[in-house]
Amino acid sequence: MNVNGTAVTGYDAGARLLDVIREHLGLRGTKEGCGVGECGSCTVLLDGEPVCSCLVLAGQAEGREVTTVEGLASCPAGARLREQLVDHQALQCGYCIPGVMVSATAHLSRTEEVTEESVRTAISGNLCRCTGYTKLVSAVLTAASDTGAHS
Amino acid sequence: MTTPDTTHAARTSTPAVPMVGRSVPADDAGAIVSGALSYVTDRRASGMVWAAVHRSVHPHAHLRSVDTSRAVAESGVIAVLTGVDVPNNHLGSDPANGPVLADQVVRQVGEAIALVAAVDEATARRAAALIQVEYEPLPVVSGPVTAPDEVASVSLHPGGNVAGTIGFRSGDVDAALGTAELVVEMDTVTSAQEHVAIETPGGMAEWDLGKVTIWCGSQNPGLHRRLVAHALGLDADDVRLISNPVGGAFGSRNDDPVPVYLALLAWHTRRPVHLHLSREETTVAGPKRHPYRTRVRIAVDGAGMLSAIDSRAIADTGPYVTSGRYVLKTSAEMSVGPYATPNARFDGTVAYSNNANAGAFRGFGVPQVAFGLELAMSRAAERLRLDPAELRRRNLLRAGGRHSLYGHPVGHGFRAVETLDAAAEHPFWREREAWAAGSVGPWRRGTGIALAIKGVGMGSGRGDIARARLIVATDGQINIWAGPNHTGQAIETSYRQVAADVLGLPADRIRVHVGDTELVPESGATAASRSMYAGGAAVERVCAQLRAALDEAGAGRPLQEVAAELVAAGRAEYEAEFPLPDVADPGRIPPEALAEYAPHAVYGCSAQVVRLEVNRLTGEVRLHGVVCAVDAGVAINPGATIGQAEGGVAQGIGFALFEEYRVHEGRPVTTGLENYLVPTAVDTPPIETILVPGYEGTGPFGAKGMSEVVVVPTAPAIAAAIGAATGVWPQHLPVTPERLWTALRAADGVVAA
Ligand code: FES
Numbered sequence: 001m002n003v004n005g006t007a008v009t010g011y012d013a014g015a016r017l018l019d020v021i022r023e024h025l026g027l028r029g030t031k032e033g034c035g036v037g038e039c040g041s042c043t044v045l046l047d048g049e050p051v052c053s054c055l056v057l058a059g060q061a062e063g064r065e066v067t068t069v070e071g072l073a074s075c076p077a078g079a080r081l082r083e084q085l086v087d088h089q090a091l092q093c094g095y096c097i098p099g100v101m102v103s104a105t106a107h108l109s110r111t112e113e114v115t116e117e118s119v120r121t122a123i124s125g126n127l128c129r130c131t132g133y134t135k136l137v138s139a140v141l142t143a144a145s146d147t148g149a150h151s
Numbered sequence: 152m153t154t155p156d157t158t159h160a161a162r163t164s165t166p167a168v169p170m171v172g173r174s175v176p177a178d179d180a181g182a183i184v185s186g187a188l189s190y191v192t193d194r195r196a197s198g199m200v201w202a203a204v205h206r207s208v209h210p211h212a213h214l215r216s217v218d219t220s221r222a223v224a225e226s227g228v229i230a231v232l233t234g235v236d237v238p239n240n241h242l243g244s245d246p247a248n249g250p251v252l253a254d255q256v257v258r259q260v261g262e263a264i265a266l267v268a269a270v271d272e273a274t275a276r277r278a279a280a281l282i283q284v285e286y287e288p289l290p291v292v293s294g295p296v297t298a299p300d301e302v303a304s305v306s307l308h309p310g311g312n313v314a315g316t317i318g319f320r321s322g323d324v325d326a327a328l329g330t331a332e333l334v335v336e337m338d339t340v341t342s343a344q345e346h347v348a349i350e351t352p353g354g355m356a357e358w359d360l361g362k363v364t365i366w367c368g369s370q371n372p373g374l375h376r377r378l379v380a381h382a383l384g385l386d387a388d389d390v391r392l393i394s395n396p397v398g399g400a401f402g403s404r405n406d407d408p409v410p411v412y413l414a415l416l417a418w419h420t421r422r423p424v425h426l427h428l429s430r431e432e433t434t435v436a437g438p439k440r441h442p443y444r445t446r447v448r449i450a451v452d453g454a455g456m457l458s459a460i461d462s463r464a465i466a467d468t469g470p471y472v473t474s475g476r477y478v479l480k481t482s483a484e485m486s487v488g489p490y491a492t493p494n495a496r497f498d499g500t501v502a503y504s505n506n507a508n509a510g511a512f513r514g515f516g517v518p519q520v521a522f523g524l525e526l527a528m529s530r531a532a533e534r535l536r537l538d539p540a541e542l543r544r545r546n547l548l549r550a551g552g553r554h555s556l557y558g559h560p561v562g563h564g565f566r567a568v569e570t571l572d573a574a575a576e577h578p579f580w581r582e583r584e585a586w587a588a589g590s591v592g593p594w595r596r597g598t599g600i601a602l603a604i605k606g607v608g609m610g611s612g613r614g615d616i617a618r619a620r621l622i623v624a625t626d627g628q629i630n631i632w633a634g635p636n637h638t639g640q641a642i643e644t645s646y647r648q649v650a651a652d653v654l655g656l657p658a659d660r661i662r663v664h665v666g667d668t669e670l671v672p673e674s675g676a677t678a679a680s681r682s683m684y685a686g687g688a689a690v691e692r693v694c695a696q697l698r699a700a701l702d703e704a705g706a707g708r709p710l711q712e713v714a715a716e717l718v719a720a721g722r723a724e725y726e727a728e729f730p731l732p733d734v735a736d737p738g739r740i741p742p743e744a745l746a747e748y749a750p751h752a753v754y755g756c757s758a759q760v761v762r763l764e765v766n767r768l769t770g771e772v773r774l775h776g777v778v779c780a781v782d783a784g785v786a787i788n789p790g791a792t793i794g795q796a797e798g799g800v801a802q803g804i805g806f807a808l809f810e811e812y813r814v815h816e817g818r819p820v821t822t823g824l825e826n827y828l829v830p831t832a833v834d835t836p837p838i839e840t841i842l843v844p845g846y847e848g849t850g851p852f853g854a855k856g857m858s859e860v861v862v863v864p865t866a867p868a869i870a871a872a873i874g875a876a877t878g879v880w881p882q883h884l885p886v887t888p889e890r891l892w893t894a895l896r897a898a899d900g901v902v903a904a
Pocket residue numbers: 031032033034035036037038039040041042043052053054055
């Protein structure tokens with residue numbers, strides 16, 4: 001598989017993708033909050049689709065493109081989002097943020113008309129216990145208007 | 152943006168742009184969004200071993216034997232520890248605090264019995280599962296909320312099942328209730344709420360040269376250091392706890408045993424050890440908000456004046472007591488809310504059970520009692536055909552007034568009137584009739600309001616102190632070590648704002664460090680809404696000392712030059728402390744018993760309005776918005792303060808509508824996030840925060856704490872809105888669709904009959 005554009009080998013195909021990312025590659029931006037697909041902290045892009053990496057085996061990612069939070073800066077939506085999340089003071093402990101970054105970047109990258117409702121739905125799989133989501137949603141909406149995706 | 156400027160003048164009377172009052176992003180924000188911030192559970196070291204915990208499967212049982220032989224024989228296992236391997240097998244000085252590792256009796260499903268260290272995590276978990284425990288089951292105590300009569304039948308501790316009681320009265324409550332025009336009673340049940348910090352407990356520890364260093368989240372690093380030292384028989388000076396970055400806490404990291412497990416494993420293996428609890432074990436074994444059953448009666452006259460508030464509360468603390476007695480104390484003090492009444496009574500009991508262990512949770516005993524009180528106020532207003540905001544307004548305690556139960560004066564920063572007015576002036580409240588008139592089909596619309604206060608700090612007579620240390624370097628760089636620690640609130644950013652303004656220097660000359668017991672002077676807990684208030688005040692004081700030294704050296708001189716002189720003169724280091732003020736006069740509390748009741752001089756306040764719809768046929772609730780007015784005094788970092796308010800409201804929504812850790816005869820029914828529901832982005836409506844202008848004279852730049860009180864009004868405002876929409880006043884939290892549907896059906900049955 002490719003992770004953030006770099007070919008990766010030597011991993012155990014039976015391991016969880018999350019463990020390959022965190023332990024084999026040492027990319028610890030991707031977090032584990034539940035291990036069973038309920039919290040979204042481990043969200044990564046698999047060929048552009050957000051997935052819970054705790055539910056994917058490394059073998060299933062064979063030959064595919066994986067993007068983690070560390071790899072998002074290279075896409076314009078990801079870079080805008082980073083800036084807006086900081087400026088809006090949209091994060092607190094930040095543990096959910098890598099997952100939110102991934103889900104929201106995917107949403108911005110492929111949605112023509114971004115609305116408050118579409119943002120809430122796009123990040124509804126990412127549990128955040130600190131923020132109450134209001135600032136997260138407005139940060140994503142501002143990032144969308146900056147990239148021209150905001151209706 | 153400021154850039155480092157080493158020639159900056161040592162003294163400017165006031166900074167050109169004050170930092171206090173500016174919305175400044177957290178120092179770590181950039182590292183967070185890029186995924187670069189390394190949390191305590193992200194830490195790794197060479198030669199590190201991985202740990203796992205073996206836990207009880209019985210709610211109450213004698214341990215006949217614990218056989219670790221198969222685990223020890225497993226290849227890759229480095230150590231297996233049980234209670235006999237803990238030098239002092241206690242999590243504190245009171246036996247009712249519980250053991251580090253259960254060795255005779257287990258009193259809860261999920262209680263830790265053994266620790267395993269192995270070459271990798273999978274081996275550690277596999278070996279932990281190989282430990283054979285022979286149990287002799289004992290009768291289960293289901294707890295005072297669900298089975299009050301059973302409490303006395305089996306004793307979980309030598310003194311019986313009552314962990315603590317508190318009783319206090321003022322005036323003649325029975326007479327007032329007997330003669331009142333209107334008495335409204337609420338009999339409420341509030342459920343065990345799980346913190347669900349998104350980073351589950353864990354971290355790393357290392358043993359080196361007779362000292363142990365632990366990287367693990369903590370809301371009270373000094374206390375954890377003492378707990379570790381006590382259990383291991385070490386000197387506290389030989390224990391170092393580095394307690395962030397960490398992914399949230401909300402009360403759960405107050406007395407988390409994980410730092411003790413980590414230290415114990417590092418001490419035995421002499422290797423770096425990593426442990427990260429799973430969500431399932433955190434859900435089952437982690438602390439919860441105390442479930443309460445509370446009966447509140449209020450007596451009101453025809454003019455809408457309160458003549459009595461009478462509360463009786465019983466709390467379930469689970470198998471061991473950590474914060475339970477203090478939680479109950481806080482309930483007692485806040486049982487009269489922000490109201491003035493001549494007659495008040497509180498009787499409370501906190502009791503043991505074989506349910507989840509309950510501890511600190513944001514709000515600390517206030518959400519449980521405020522729910523019934525505020526619901527009763529809304530109901531009384533309806534009965535008297537008064538505006539619920541107006542009924543409250545008529546009965547509010549004013550700044551400098553005396554507390555209805557204890558009789559101590561509340562401080563001059565008290566802003567209940569202004570806070571209530573800020574919420575009630577919002578269109579959500581003013582236009583509630585138009586909102587209700589828009590109901591369509593089964594979706595009935597309602598609006599609710601509620602108000603609450605919460606004391607700031609540990610309370611009078613408790614010797615509550617925060618401290619700060621400052622060192623100025625020859626190049627003029629200023630380092631400050633201060634507490635309390637942060638667990639995601641970025642408190643160090645706000646401390647830096649305070650420091651910049653006291654010193655009259657750009658904020659980038661100042662670095663603030665928190666959460667390291669080796670460097671930060673002991674400053675108590677990140678709890679009781681005290682961090683900004685107490686830590687900020689300690690920072691203010693330590694900076695004032697340096698400011699005086701800079702002033703003495705002469706105005707307008709380059710900072711670097713003055714700094715070098717101070718270093719040469721041995722005047723580069725400063726320490727200060729801020730003892731939180733006790734009440735000016737204890738009122739009805741006997742002065743020698745002040746700490747027993749621990750009343751507050753300073754209170755934060757929040758009023759909230761909720762707009763919602765209820766489906767009369769299904770019991771479903773749709774939230775349309777929450778307005779949260781909050782009195783934080785002067786907000787040092789308004790953006791961060793608003794973030795705290797919004798997060799608190801979301802937890803209040805969870806408490807009101809979703810969150811319930813359930814057990815049946817001591818066995819968990821709830822095991823993880825698949826059956827413990829916390830609000831998602833679609834469950835949470837837009838939240839609008841109003842910062843009420845205020846000024847707390849004893850706080851740094853007029854600031855005070857607010858992060859707990861914002862959790863409190865949400866549930867009673869939601870329940871009152873449901874009452875307004877349907878005529879049914881839910882008294883059992885969370886108000887799940889099933890519960891509400893059942894109540895609506897019962898109400899319809901009464902109507903039909
Ligand atoms: S860790 Fe994968 S969804 Fe929670």
